[in-house]
Amino acid sequence: MPTAELRTMGRPHVVAHLAVSLDGATTGFEPDIGLFYELAGAWQEDVTLAGADTILAQEELLGSIAGPGPAPDGPLLAVVDGRGRVRRWSELRDAGHWSDVLALHCPSTSPRPAGREVRELVTGAERVDLREVLRSLGEDEGAHVVRVDSGGALTGALIEAGLLDELSLLVHPVLAGPQGGHVWHGGARPSGAALELVANESLRDGIVRLRYHLNG
DSSP, X not given: OOHHHHHHTTOOXXXXXXXXXXXXXXXXXXXXXXXHHHHHGGGOOSEEEEEHHHHHTTHHHHHHSOOOOOOTTSOEEEEEOTTOOOOOHHXXXXXXSOSEEEEEEOTTSOOOOTTOOSEEEEOSSSSOOHHHHHHHHHHTSOOSEEEEEXXXXXXXXXXXXXXXXXXXXXXXXXXXXXXXXXXXXXXXXXXXXXXXXXXXXXXXXXXXXXXXXXXX
């Protein structure tokens, strides 16, 4: 479905771009980070949508270096944090990649510290309502393109909810084996409908990029 048509429905175009091994893992191997972000930049996303686990994996690094500050022309970072585990919001804002940060919580999220300096969107019940999140990002934040930054769980949740429009897999010529603890689809239970292949590119060092359209 074209981006413009999705916008009239109240939500932006949602794309997941993942580096994976031949056996579908997102961990347990060394991805080509430079190539990954070179390709990711083509979408010029308005919002980077990340899961809490992805952000928590970076917290130690964030706490060890001083960031340059918000990137005025960068995307908004929105983090699905239903259990209230993320703490380093200021460091994320100052990392130099994003213009601002938005915490995505639900009513059951544990109480947050008074005076915490991060914008919040509270939606859903026991879990963050991803459909409502995307509606808000489109209507309230003016987002046209949302890129999902996920080790798999968030991507899988979006697939199950029918909210993922485009999938980009950067397939590396390695087998992660037992070290590959996360699969790119997060164990999702999709409908089984065929995806539309829109690009198949051979890149450097035996890496292949597969792009698919979902949702018609």
